[in-house]
Amino acid sequence: MSRMMAQRRRYETSLDRIGLAIGAGGLMGGTIAVLLMLFGGTFAIGTLAIALIIGSVLTALAITALAAFPWMLLHAAGRRGPVSAALLGAAIGFVVFLGGQTWIYGLVEMPAMDARTLLFRWASGIATALVMGMMSAGIAVVMWRVAYRRTD
Numbered sequence: 001m002s003r004m005m006a007q008r009r010r011y012e013t014s015l016d017r018i019g020l021a022i023g024a025g026g027l028m029g030g031t032i033a034v035l036l037m038l039f040g041g042t043f044a045i046g047t048l049a050i051a052l053i054i055g056s057v058l059t060a061l062a063i064t065a066l067a068a069f070p071w072m073l074l075h076a077a078g079r080r081g082p083v084s085a086a087l088l089g090a091a092i093g094f095v096v097f098l099g100g101q102t103w104i105y106g107l108v109e110m111p112a113m114d115a116r117t118l119l120f121r122w123a124s125g126i127a128t129a130l131v132m133g134m135m136s137a138g139i140a141v142v143m144w145r146v147a148y149r150r151t152d
Contacts, residue, residue, distance in 0.1 A: 009150060009152060010080075010150070010151050010152070011080040011081065011148040011149065011150055011151070012148065012149060012151050013075075013080075013147045013148050013149070017146060017147045017148070017149075018147050020146050020147070021143040021144070021146040021147035022060050022063055022064060022143070023060065024142055024143055024146045025059060025060065025063050025139050025140075025142065025143040026056040026057065026059045026060030026063065027056050028059070028138075028139045028142060029055050029056060029058070029059020029060070029062075029063075029139065030051070030052040030053065030054075030055035030056030030057075030059060031052065031055075032055065032059075032135060033051045033052065033054070033055025033056075033059075034048050034051050034052050034055065037051045059139075062096070063139075063143070066092050066096065067088065067089070067092055067140075070088055070092070071085075071088060074088065080148060081144075082141050082144050082145070085140040085141055085143065085144035086137040086138075086140055086141050086144075087137070088140060089133075089136040089137045089138075089139055089140025089141070089143075090133040090134065090136055090137035090140070091133070092136060093129070093132050093133040093134075093135065093136025093137065093139075094129045094130065094132070094133035094136070095129075096132075097125075097128060097129040097132040097133070098125050098126060098128075098129035101121070101124065101125030101128055101129060102121065102122060102125045
């Protein structure tokens with residue numbers, strides 16, 4: 001019975017809710033930027049306000065550039081639930097942050113280092129990317145909640 005209910009459950013969105021979701025995701029990214037600045041020891045209000053603005057704008061742009069097309073494909077395929085949003089957000093966050101930590105996966109010239117240092121760099125990059133992937137999944141679920149409404 002619950003399987004039939006899950007199959008009938010549909011989620012719909014509208015253009016205005018999509019815009020609000022991108023804004024909510026951007027604001028969450030800006031908030032994460034402020035928290036990282038606070039953990040780094042920056043407490044100046046002006047600097048934190050700038051971090052919020054820049055973090056929000058860059059996060060909204062990144063969401064639009066990186067997640068719009070894959071999400072449109074998932075939406076068209078009927079995969080519109082919160083689990084799909086979380087998995088896509090986690091995957092994109094992990095890939096982007098791991099690439100940022102590893103000189104775009106070694107595609108650009110990196111500083112000279114021995115194999116042991118390189119191994120630790122990759123391990124650190126994977127650990128950081130996992131944390132950021134979880135944060136990205138949280139952002140994606142919040143955006144999904146803002147954008148979608150269930151229609152039965």
